[in-house]
Amino acid sequence: MLCLHPYCPLGSPVSSWAETLDRPEIKIRKGLEKAALLITLNSLFGAGPSSPAKPQPAPTTNAAALRRLLRFCPCLYNQVDTPPSAHGIVHLCELSVGGSITDVNVVEAFKVQHPKTLGWAYPPAQPFQGSGGTVMELLCSGVLASAGIPAMELDTDDWPIWRMPGHILLNDGKMGDLKALGDILVPCAPTNLIISVKSEKARERLLYSANSIEGIGFGFFDTPSEFWTKRRMQLYKRMGFSAIYMPDTTLDILNLKIDADGNRQYAVNINGTALYRPLTQFCADMHSVVGRSAFDL
Template identity: 60%
Template sequence: MHCLHPHCPTGNGAESWEEVVDLPLLKVGKLEKLMLLAALNKDFGPLASPAISKPVPTGNAALVSRLLRLCPCLFNQIERPASAEAIVHLCEISLQADITAANVYAAFLVQYPKKETFKFPPLMGSVIGGTVMEMLCSEVLQNEQIPRMSLNDEGWPSWQSQGHMLLNQGKMRELQALGDILIPCAPTNLLISVKTEAARERLLYSANSIEGIGFGFFREPDEFWTKSRMLLFKRMGFSAIYLPDTTHAAIFAKLKEREHENFAVNLNGTLLYRPLHIFGSDMRRVAGRSSFDL
């Protein structure tokens, strides 16, 4: 997750606040730029733990929003509900690593409500927790060379075969009932349904007989190991469901005990349930290609 805050702990920020305020994306006028720069230089140095609220550097609400979008570290210093992107970025800082399939569960635990272990916490949490889960999944794809598609001026995604789009943004919002993230793929696009800790019926019915992928931090293996549930997942169009390693291991221990391993397969005859750590490589293998390889 890119952040231009000059004091971003990743070390990949801008050289100075002057460089930030000069960005065309910030859309700041000449006079306002001088006042903004003075405020940023005065109050916005290194991040703190616990977070310390600083005076908002400008009264222009739209400009503050653009600044927060470019510099998500500022949510450690400005008292605003943290964006999903900011939560993911602060998780990266806490892990001292980009978020990949190998550490996404660790990132989930960093931001876990009431047990947060942020190195530099946001002053306020995110309003919509589900969006944070989607952004964690999106960041894994981004770091697996399956980039997020940008939106054009009309709100439509700029399609690319080996990319992904968030269905909670722009003109694609009307399709969000079908899933959370779309990856172009043949013979039908992959729709990823992102959940938190429990599947319930919300996961079961989210594929809608289109090729579905489940992604979540599920902690209740008994939601997955019954024969009827596996048959329903396949009937509803799921090709794969990715779970934390411990949950995945518990499911297969029970399936082995019941001699039901042969039911935990998809329509391609390969594993229906898979550990989270292989999600990225699986998606990279099929993005813009064929889902028959799942």
């Protein structure tokens, strides 16, 4: 995730707050407001994030400018006395795992922000108050970006600017009208893949999220019994799931049970390949089908 905080522990394309404020993303016009903001940033935020957090007042009273500053300098969520956004949480997860979110470290990143396994290197200055589901979606989006399939930006009308390879967040802009179909769209033939991102439990919500369109499940599932019955595997196939990705520990237990019950023949998708897969296979699979054919999944 891009961070324009000049003291971001993961590195930054800028080396000073003056350079940050000159970036077009920040949209700060020259004048007294910009000069005052620069003085405040240099005075209060002249170093990187800390542990524990040492929250300071917001560097500006201009709400729109503050939103942009926080969006493009998410390290500030460790330093400014304001609740973090979902994007901010994901960046603080990146700081904690020491790099961009990938299919190798995404489980670790998930645990960093989980209330039961908090592991912040640099905690947010205030507790997160948003939707946990949005954080899960952005973790998955980060994994896709690490595979060279970044999220498509929005145009001035809030529609995605189609660029390939890329993915669309169905929770952003005017695509939000299609949110009921799933969380992330990966373009490919003959129908686009719709990724349904879940946390630790699948329940019935995952089953019905494919809507008989080609679906992908992505989650940090911790209950193998939600997946191992013959009927549940038949239902996932009937509802259009090509693959469901989960942590290695859950998948190992699931596979042992499926084999013990003699149900391996049911754990396949419509293409005859594995229905249940490790999260560590997600990047390679998505890279192989984006802009191509989902029959190779």
